[in-house]
Amino acid sequence: xxxxxxxxIVGQSGGPTAAINATLxxxxxxxxxxxxDGTIGTVYGMRNGIDGLSNGKYIDLSxxxxxxxxxxxxxxxxxxxxxxxxxxxxxxxxxxxxYTKLFELFRQLDIRYFFYIGGNDSMDTAAKLDKYAKRIGYxxxxxxxxxxxxxxxxxxxxxxxxxxxxxxxxxxxxEVIADCAVYDVPAVTVIEIMGRDxxxxxxxxxxxxAVGNPIPDLIYFPEKVFDLEKLYADxxxxxxxxxxxxxxxxxxxxxxxxxxxxxxxxxxxxxxGHKQLSGAAKxxxxxxxxxxxxxxxxxxxxxxxxCASHIASLTDLTESVxxxxxxxxxxxxxxxxxxIVYKRVSNTPxxxxxxxxxxxLIANRIKYLPDSYINAExxxxxxECLAYLMPLIAGxxxxxYENGIVKHYFF
Amino acid sequence: xxxxxxxxIVGQSGGPTAAINATLxxxxxxxxxxxxDGTIGTVYGMRNGIDGLSNGKYIDLSxxxxxxxxxxxxxxxxxxxxxxxxxxxxxxxxxxxxYTKLFELFRQLDIRYFFYIGGNDSMDTAAKLDKYAKRIGYxxxxxxxxxxxxxxxxxxxxxxxxxxxxxxxxxxxxEVIADCAVYDVPAVTVIEIMGRDxxxxxxxxxxxxAVGNPIPDLIYFPEKVFDLEKLYADxxxxxxxxxxxxxxxxxxxxxxxxxxxxxxxxxxxxxxGHKQLSGAAKxxxxxxxxxxxxxxxxxxxxxxxxCASHIASLTDLTESVxxxxxxxxxxxxxxxxxxIVYKRVSNTPxxxxxxxxxxxLIANRIKYLPDSYINAExxxxxxECLAYLMPLIAGxxxxxYENGIVKHYFF
Numbered sequence: 001x002x003x004x005x006x007x008x009i010v011g012q013s014g015g016p017t018a019a020i021n022a023t024l025x026x027x028x029x030x031x032x033x034x035x036x037d038g039t040i041g042t043v044y045g046m047r048n049g050i051d052g053l054s055n056g057k058y059i060d061l062s063x064x065x066x067x068x069x070x071x072x073x074x075x076x077x078x079x080x081x082x083x084x085x086x087x088x089x090x091x092x093x094x095x096x097x098x099y100t101k102l103f104e105l106f107r108q109l110d111i112r113y114f115f116y117i118g119g120n121d122s123m124d125t126a127a128k129l130d131k132y133a134k135r136i137g138y139x140x141x142x143x144x145x146x147x148x149x150x151x152x153x154x155x156x157x158x159x160x161x162x163x164x165x166x167x168x169x170x171x172x173x174x175e176v177i178a179d180c181a182v183y184d185v186p187a188v189t190v191i192e193i194m195g196r197d198x199x200x201x202x203x204x205x206x207x208x209x210a211v212g213n214p215i216p217d218l219i220y221f222p223e224k225v226f227d228l229e230k231l232y233a234d235x236x237x238x239x240x241x242x243x244x245x246x247x248x249x250x251x252x253x254x255x256x257x258x259x260x261x262x263x264x265x266x267x268x269x270x271x272x273g274h275k276q277l278s279g280a281a282k283x284x285x286x287x288x289x290x291x292x293x294x295x296x297x298x299x300x301x302x303x304x305x306x307c308a309s310h311i312a313s314l315t316d317l318t319e320s321v322x323x324x325x326x327x328x329x330x331x332x333x334x335x336x337x338x339x340i341v342y343k344r345v346s347n348t349p350x351x352x353x354x355x356x357x358x359x360x361l362i363a364n365r366i367k368y369l370p371d372s373y374i375n376a377e378x379x380x381x382x383x384e385c386l387a388y389l390m391p392l393i394a395g396x397x398x399x400x401y402e403n404g405i406v407k408h409y410f411f
Numbered sequence: 412x413x414x415x416x417x418x419x420i421v422g423q424s425g426g427p428t429a430a431i432n433a434t435l436x437x438x439x440x441x442x443x444x445x446x447x448d449g450t451i452g453t454v455y456g457m458r459n460g461i462d463g464l465s466n467g468k469y470i471d472l473s474x475x476x477x478x479x480x481x482x483x484x485x486x487x488x489x490x491x492x493x494x495x496x497x498x499x500x501x502x503x504x505x506x507x508x509x510y511t512k513l514f515e516l517f518r519q520l521d522i523r524y525f526f527y528i529g530g531n532d533s534m535d536t537a538a539k540l541d542k543y544a545k546r547i548g549y550x551x552x553x554x555x556x557x558x559x560x561x562x563x564x565x566x567x568x569x570x571x572x573x574x575x576x577x578x579x580x581x582x583x584x585x586e587v588i589a590d591c592a593v594y595d596v597p598a599v600t601v602i603e604i605m606g607r608d609x610x611x612x613x614x615x616x617x618x619x620x621a622v623g624n625p626i627p628d629l630i631y632f633p634e635k636v637f638d639l640e641k642l643y644a645d646x647x648x649x650x651x652x653x654x655x656x657x658x659x660x661x662x663x664x665x666x667x668x669x670x671x672x673x674x675x676x677x678x679x680x681x682x683x684g685h686k687q688l689s690g691a692a693k694x695x696x697x698x699x700x701x702x703x704x705x706x707x708x709x710x711x712x713x714x715x716x717x718c719a720s721h722i723a724s725l726t727d728l729t730e731s732v733x734x735x736x737x738x739x740x741x742x743x744x745x746x747x748x749x750x751i752v753y754k755r756v757s758n759t760p761x762x763x764x765x766x767x768x769x770x771x772l773i774a775n776r777i778k779y780l781p782d783s784y785i786n787a788e789x790x791x792x793x794x795e796c797l798a799y800l801m802p803l804i805a806g807x808x809x810x811x812y813e814n815g816i817v818k819h820y821f822f
Contacts, residue, residue, distance in 0.1 A: 016593045048595050079589040086594070167815050171721050178490040178819055179718040182427045183497070184459050211813045299713045307590040310582050311721055313815060393815035402622040404578050404724060404804035408589055 004139060005039055006112025008328070010061070011046035011053065012147075013118035013125065014086065016079035017161030018168075018309040019320040020117055020147045021409070024081065025071045026324020027115045027145065032065035033325070039332055040113060045411070050116070050125055051085035054098050056105065059411060074409040075317055076399045078309035081411055089125050092132035099132050106140065113141050113331050117324075119148035119159075123339055123363040130337035130359070141331035144339035144359045145324060149306045151200035154367045155357040156341035160323055161306070163316030163392035166204035168308040169193060169301065170393055173216060173248060174208040176299065180244045181214075187295040188235060188245045188288045191216070192262075192281030194305055197252045199223050199369040201305070205248035206381040207389050217245050222252035223369050224378040226261050231284065232291050234379050239292070249280045310406050314395025319352065326354040350391035415550060416450055417523025419739070421472070422457035422464065423558075424529035424536065425497065427490035428572030429579075429720040430731040431528055431558045432820070435492065436482045437735020438526045438556065443476040444736070450743055451524060456822070461527070461536055462496035465509050467516065470822060484820040486728055487810045489720035492822055500536050503543035510543050517551060524552050524742050528735075530559035530570075534750055534774040541748035541770065552742040555750035555770045556734060560717045562611035565776045566768040567752035571734055572717070574727030574803035577615035579719040580604060580712065581804055584627060584659060585619040587710065591655045592625075598706040599646060599656045599699045602627070603673075603692030605716055608663045610634050610780040612716070616659035617792040618800050628656050633663035634780050635789040637672050642695065643702050645790050650703065660691045721817050725806025730763065737765040761802035 010027045012020055024045075031043035043065065047057035059082075064070045074081060090096040105111070116126045126144035133140045146153050149165035173191060180189045195201035199221030206215045217238040220226055226249075238245040253261045262280035281298035289296040319342065327340045338356040345351040373385035399406040421438045423431055435456075442454035454476065458468035470493075475481045485492060501507040516522070527537045537555035544551045557564050560576035584602060591600045606612040610632030617626045628649040631637055649656040664672045673691035692709035700707040730753065738751045749767040756762040784796035810817040 012593075016590050048593075052595070077589065078586050080593040083595060084593040170816050172715055172719070174816065174819065175489050175718040175720060176714060178488065179427050179714050182423075182459075182491040182495040184463070184494060208816055211816045211818055213816060213819055297714070299715070300711065301715070302710045303587060303590050303708070304583055304710070304712070304715075307586040308583070309586060315815075390814055395815060396812055401807055403801055404726075404806060405581050405585065405619055405622045405624060407622055408585065408624055 003039060004112050004141065006110045007041045007044065008113035008115065009044040009046060009058065009109070009111050010115040011049045011117065012080035012082050012084050013049040013116060013122035014084060014148065015119065015306065016084060017147055017149050017306055018078045018164040018312045019161040019316050021077045021081050022075040022317045022320035023117050023145055023147060023160050023324040025075045026321040027117070027328060028061055028065050029071065029321065030325040030328025034328055034332055035065070041110070044109060044111070045082045048083035049085035049087065050089065051087040052083060053105065054101050070409065073400060073407065075321060076309055076312070076397060076406065077408040078307035081409055086121070088121065089128045092128040092135065103136065103138055106138065112139065113328070115143050115145055115327055117145040117147050119146070119150070120153055120362060120364055120366070123359050126339070127337060127359045127363045141334070141336040143327045143331045143335065144362070145327045146339055146341065146362070149201060150195050150198060152196065152198040152366050153362055154365045155339070155361050157344040157352065158342055158392055160316065160320035162200065163313035164309070165201055165305050166207065166389060167313040167393035168305050168311050169201060169204040170207035171311060172301065173205045174213045177214050177216070177246050180246055184243055185295065186239055186243045188247065188285065188292070189297045189299065190247045190249060190281040190285045192249055192251055192279055192298065192300045194301065195222070195250050195252060197222050197366060199250050202248055202250040203369060203373060203381050203385050204389055204393070207386065207393060210386050210390050216248040218247045218379045219381060220247070220249045220253050220379060221369055221374055222250045222254065224374065225256045226253040227256065228287055231287065235288055235292065247284065249284055251280050253280055310399050312397045313393045314397050315392055317397055323354060330356050347387055347391060414450060415523050415552065417521045418452045418455065419524035419526065420455040420457060420469065420520070420522050421526040422460045422528065423491035423493050423495050424460040424527060424533035425495060425559065426530065426717065427495060428558055428560050428717050429489045429575040429723045430572040430727050432488045432492050433486040433728045433731035434528050434556055434558060434571050434735040436486045437732040438528070438739060439472055439476045440482065440732065441736040441739025445739055445743055452521070455520060455522070456493045459494035460496035460498065461500065462498040463494060464516065465512050481820065484811060484818065486732060487720055487723070487808060487817065488819040489718035492820060497532070499532065500539045503539040503546065514547065514549055517549065523550065524739070526554050526556055526738055526742070528556040528558050530557070530561070531564055531773060531775055531777070534770050537750070538748060538770045538774045552747040554738045554742045554746065555773070556738045557750055557752065557773070560612060561606050561609060563607065563609040563777050564773055565778045566750070566772050568755040568763065569753055569803055571727065571731035573611065574724035575720070576612055576716050577618065577800060578724040578804035579716050579722050580612060580615040581618035582722060583712065584616045585624045588625050588627070588657050591657055595654055596706065597650055597654045598708070599658065599696065599703070600708045600710065601658045601660060601692040601696045603660055603662055603690055603709065603711045605712065606633070606661050606663060608633050608777060610661050613659055613661040614780060614784060614792050614796050615800055615804070618797065618804060621797050621801050627659040629658045629790045630792060631658070631660045631664050631790060632780055632785055633661045633665065635785065636667045637664040638667065639698055642698065646699055646703065658695065660695055662691050664691055721810050723808045724804045725808050726803055728808055734765060741767050758798055758802060
């Protein structure tokens with residue numbers, strides 16, 4: 001395949017993570033290497049993803065591409081430094097104005113490499129742009145680069161961003177358990193963890209077991225039906241062992257009828273007339289209080305778990321930079337309509353390979369926590385799950401503190 | 412004053428913090444030094460504070476008092492490793508059985524030094540034990556050692572535990588602001604911070620300003636009346652500046668009539684018939700949604716902010732160890748019915764002295780955030796507040812990670 005010479009553009013899309021800027025740095029680093037060998041002229045950054053780009057919002061990133069200090073600071077900054085969006089592109093077989101606008105800009109800027117860092121919705125964007133380009137015969141390499149704390153992408157062993165969120169969760173849950181253990185009166189604490197329809201992040205609440213720290217007495221996953229009678233039986237057993245019971249629940253747990261546990265079915269409204277969304281933790285805590293009469297507390301880890309870059313996983317950030325660089329290499333090698341994925345080679349020593357996968361195999365699909373990662377009682381994780389998790393949260397980064405506060409990078 | 416020879420006992424009481432185990436380590440270290448010079452025979456630890464002790468629950472801590480590795484790990488463990496309690500002792504001028512029981516145990520174990528690490532309620536315990544001992548003529552030195560993330564103790568410049576919680580808050584708020592900034596549609600995020608009736612911890616949400624990080628657009632303190640019309644005017648101005656508005660509120664903010672903003676006045680009950688406590692953040696977010704129609708989110712930092720030892724302040728942990736050692740020294744020097752306090756000597760360089768204060772001046776009293784720390788609009792902090800805060804959150808500790816997870820110490 002002949003060498004395609006031109007400029008590159010990179011964008012971030014979907015929910016932020018602690019590692020998406022590391023991948024951005026990887027793409028910028030990869031583009032610089034390709035600039036050195038004469039393939040890529042410059043690299044642009046979309047502001048607010050495809051949405052901002054369709055309104056002509058982009059910046060030239062080459063000012064920083066060989067500035068190690070700035071790139072390092074970017075890698076340790078949470079969220080999406082270029083800004084993000086949630087926009088679904090129309091059918092690329094039609095002639096929607098957004099494609100005309102985007103490809104006009106591509107021609108004008110001589111964009112021949114397009115990198116889109118995002119989750120499964122964003123892979124849909126990459127897939128559509130690739131199809132549209134092929135349809136109109138515009139020579140461009142479109143690459144998806146995965147990211148999501150949810151770890152729910154198919155075809156990849158794990159996703160950039162998952163390891164850091166998992167590390168935050170594993171450590172914070174350990175700390176909360178220590179906090180809960182101080183009084184010797186019966187009390188149940190319920191911690192709600194993100195992850196939408198999959199239990200990957202919730203499984204990380206049990207990772208402390210690998211180093212001998214206490215872990216939640218009970219862990220509930222969205223892959224299994226949540227049943228109140230089962231909960232009561234589980235809690236009764238746990239309270240018989242020690243007074244301070246800690247439960248981790250996924251935000252996505254559902255009752256047998258398919259409704260979310262966190263949905264409020266009482267029709268209660270707050271003082272401003274708004275329907276309350278109580279959340280899974282508060283609902284479960286409330287049910288336990290009603291049943292056992294003990295003190296309960298519901299804790300939502302909330303968005304903090306996806307942006308806690310001060311406790312990011314070194315494995316995750318290192319791989320997230322690499323996957324960005326690999327995306328550039330693969331595109332220069334001729335790949336398009338693809339995503340770069342991790343293939344785990346072994347656990348000890350932990351090693352991964354980088355491969356490409358057709359973006360259609362990832363877009364709009366979901367990878368669930370396997371049955372073999374959930375214990376027989378459907379309330380905890382297995383050794384196999386632990387073995388999967390541990391390498392991903394290993395290693396500490398070195399955030400740059402100034403007077404006790406981590407400095408962030410801003411474009 | 413003649414040298415009092417005997418054994419020591421130390422306990423932890425009230426809500427846990429990230430630094431209360433560092434103070435425990437300081438007391439143990441101080442007792443070891445006093446053991447070396449022949450004053451203290453051994454040091455015992457109460458399990459679950461005065462409550463456990465009155466049921467005969469204690470352990471001998473001398474097995475670890477010259478074990479640097481174990482003491483270091485204890486210092487980096489959050490919450491109260493000996494267990495805590497919330498128990499108010501009866502009037503020491505009466506003859507309640509609890510005093511008889513406790514002093515029988517003191518005689519039996521030859522306890523001559525009593526150290527109680529806690530907040531203002533716990534100082535009440537220290538004060539009462541001291542009075543009772545004096546009344547019955549039992550020779551013992553009773554010392555309170557302060558701790559509380561709330562920083563609401565009188566007579567001391569700040570409290571052990573505050574700096575670490577403040578550091579967690581300053582950094583986490585910075586991360587949440589980065590997370591909120593990724594989309595360019597109007598949205599308001601409200602972060603709820605602990606601190607009961609005082610705004611010390613909430614003020615730390617603005618500490619990022621000292622290093623050029625963005626801080627919340629608006630910060631509301633319990634020291635000032637919370638008014639919805641004022642909130643709407645403030646939010647309108649903030650939204651005019653940028654689409655992503657972040658607000659920090661103290662859990663203790665109240666309306667003019669004295670009711671907590673976080674109290675639910677709609678009488679709404681959840682699916683189990685329990686009255687909902689919506690919390691200040693959710694209530695404020697709900698009010699803003701009703702008024703402006705934009706996306707809103709309420710985030711409670713919850714107990715995570717008091718146990719996040721992985722991001723503890725080095726200043727805080729170092730001082731927390733020192734204050735424990737100083738308590739032992741002061742007691743040996745003859746002090747009783749006292750608390751050790753910090754007196755700030757200067758900000759640059761930051762230095763503190765350790766002094767004793769009569770425990771009655773601290774017990775059951777509250778120190779509020781001064782007016783000079785709150786801006787004229789009552790929605791932010793001043794430079795004077797920043798100058799007070801910054802030394803307290805400075806410096807990073809070195810938690811011992813094993814496979815990506817911080818190991819904790821357990822008795």
